[in-house]
Amino acid sequence: MSIIMATYNRSQYILESILSIQNQTFKDWECLIIDDGGTDHTQEILAPILDKDPRFQYLFRTPKYEKGLPGSRNYGLDLAQGDYIIFFDDDDIAHPQNLELCVLELSKNDISFCRYIRVGFTGDFVCNFDYSKEYTSFYIDSSDINKILKNELQFNSCAVMWTKECYASHRYIEHLRYAEEWEVYARIITSVKRGISINKILYYGRKHNVSVTGDFGNRNLSSLASYTDAIQLVIANLKEKKMLSSEIIRYFIQVSLQYKEYDLFERILNTLALPKIEELKWRLFYLHLPLRLFFYGIYMRKYKE
Known part of the structure; x- marks a missing residue:
């Protein structure tokens, strides 16, 4: 499976994010870290991990793709080799069972994506992870598109694992600087049969002002x-x-x-x-x-x- 992480000047936080990937209970993955032209010391900070763990690749976005998150993610999608695709941000924390439980759901059901719960945190990350594999779930299909577009059924950033077929004919619109995920999710969900949503927290999003979401709120x-x-x-x-x-x-x-x-x-x-x-x-x-x-x-x- 392929993890795609776009990064831009996140040397303060990215190591913690990368360690949460290394700590996954599911081990068969590649992680494509796409640098969007940052000027800090992100690559140097990650060098010890990159040298020892070949599952990570550190790449710089090429001029073929527009600067920004959509272009960086498209570059990652074009390189991804896994049967499943997931996007992680460079300042967040993934639950250790994130990949394991999503792959389990996707492998046992005729479904195209697995949605899960994402919660936010501020300051230092402190959490006693729940390792239970018991949770409720429900299916999502194109009939739910109105609820998704109206945010009554939230599709949060980095809270979905997709089969590679979902992105076979879909890419992010690179000139969009906000709602690019919302737009591509709408295209995908109206093109596939169905997905599943599991009621378990598997992702922790860091809240701070230096983000696209913060820009929109302001x-x-x-x-x-x-x-x-x-x-x-x-x-x-x-x-x-x-x-x-x-x-x-x-x-x-x-x-x-x-x-x-x-x-x-x-x-x-x-x-x-x-x-x-x-x-x-x-x-x-x-x-x-x-x-x-x-x-x-x-x-x-x-x-x-």
């Missing part, structure tokens, strides 16, 4: 623009596969109210290419939406009193 302009681009791509994918419901159109049009400066509503309509009557219906919906949300807010406040 309304970084490039991340906001990337999100609107990703929405347009997701809608185009669902339309092509004839899986676009009124529910999800309504959801994204409501989201577009927050992105007027990116002209998201008009871009959604252009992507949908609806008949004139249908387009008019959504234009009227959008026109009256602020008022409806205003009165809904009043209703909810009264309901909670």
Whole structure:
């Protein structure tokens, strides 16, 4: 199986992440560490491990791929040799059973991916790992796509193992700087039969301000623009596969109210290419939406009193 880890100036944290990979109970893996052009001492810090453990490869992203996480991951995907693919970040910690339990699920079921629980932590990582192999689970398929897109069924970064077939015809969109995972997951999940979700914590994500997610939370302009681009791509994918419901159109049009400066509503309509009557219906919906949300807010406040 193949672990792909993109890295950029994470010398402060990456050694702990790499050690959590070495401590996996499942041992048959390769780890492709893709340096996105960092300028710190990451490679030197990892040198003792790289020299002794041939399962690790330290590579520099080539000019064929755009700078950034999507390009680095695409480079790793093009090199990966394993039957299964998983992405780890360079500042997080994987549970020792992460690979073992995911491979077990994928090998015994006719499924394409294994989702698990990811939790966040701040400061020093301290955890008494739960090594139990008893947990509940449920299946996920394309009928769940609306819940996934609306984040009612979360697909967190680095919390899914995929079969290599999932990425046979899918790659990350390299110009996206945010929501690139969300966009590619939508394409994959609507292209495969089903996956499984296991209710066990197998990944620990470090929380700090120096991250793409932090940029989005702080309304970084490039991340906001990337999100609107990703929405347009997701809608185009669902339309092509004839899986676009009124529910999800309504959801994204409501989201577009927050992105007027990116002209998201008009871009959604252009992507949908609806008949004139249908387009008019959504234009009227959008026109009256602020008022409806205003009165809904009043209703909810009264309901909670």
